[in-house]
Amino acid sequence: MAKKVVATLKTATGKDWAKVIKAVKSPKTGAYSFKEEMVPVDKVQEFIKK
Numbered sequence: 001m002a003k004k005v006v007a008t009l010k011t012a013t014g015k016d017w018a019k020v021i022k023a024v025k026s027p028k029t030g031a032y033s034f035k036e037e038m039v040p041v042d043k044v045q046e047f048i049k050k
Contacts (some may be wrong), residue, residue, distance in 0.1 A: 018042055020047050 022035045039047045 018044055020044055022048065 017038050019042050020037055020039055022037075023032045023036050025032050037047065
């Protein structure tokens with residue numbers, strides 16, 4: 001049975017992380033794709049601005 005990613009975040013510091021999903025438009029085709037990343041809560045705004 002595979003481990004779940006969520007299980008590794010259940011530590012005392014696990015609540016300091018956020019899953020951010022950002023839509024990125026491809027310059028070649030114009031289609032949107034989604035970029036998911038786990039970032040610290042205090043770095044969320046930096047990730048969105050990139």
